[in-house]
Amino acid sequence: MFEKPEVLTLASSLAAHAAERQSAIARNVANADTPGYRARDLPDFAATYRAEDAGALRQTRAGHIGAPATPATYTVSERAHQGTLSPNGNSVSLETEMVKAADVRRDHDLALAIYGKSLTILRASLGRR
Numbered sequence: 001m002f003e004k005p006e007v008l009t010l011a012s013s014l015a016a017h018a019a020e021r022q023s024a025i026a027r028n029v030a031n032a033d034t035p036g037y038r039a040r041d042l043p044d045f046a047a048t049y050r051a052e053d054a055g056a057l058r059q060t061r062a063g064h065i066g067a068p069a070t071p072a073t074y075t076v077s078e079r080a081h082q083g084t085l086s087p088n089g090n091s092v093s094l095e096t097e098m099v100k101a102a103d104v105r106r107d108h109d110l111a112l113a114i115y116g117k118s119l120t121i122l123r124a125s126l127g128r129r
Contacts, residue, residue, distance in 0.1 A: 007118050010049070015111035017045045022104045024076045028092050035088040041079040041100070045107065 021042045031037040042048070085091055 005118065005122070008115060011111045011114040011118065013049060014045055015108060015115070017042065017048065018104050018108035018111060020076070022101065022108075025097050025101050025104065029094065029097050032090065032092045032094055032097075033088075034090060037090050037092060039079045039092045039097075040076045042076055 024040050024042055028037075028039045028041075079091075
């Protein structure tokens, strides 16, 4: 009867994507001096969410058939290289990683804001403050 609203699922997915992407960025920064290391990243959340949701069945209860029971996992892949490689063959640019980290922080803050406001609306609709 009381199922998780879609907006909370979306906010939760955005937060999980941001956490996984931040982890990939941290690995890139940690391997900035590793010879031959190639920078890795996740696809944009909007593209991932649309592809995951496009025409597929959704499981809203445990008894539903044909829908996956677990949420999608995000796959980290090698980022398309832009510019020149370092002399040791490394493709990590610390400047690029810092910009991407700021984008991830913004996405995570957005997910938390959506989650918080949604809970406030739900509490208000139940007559609680």
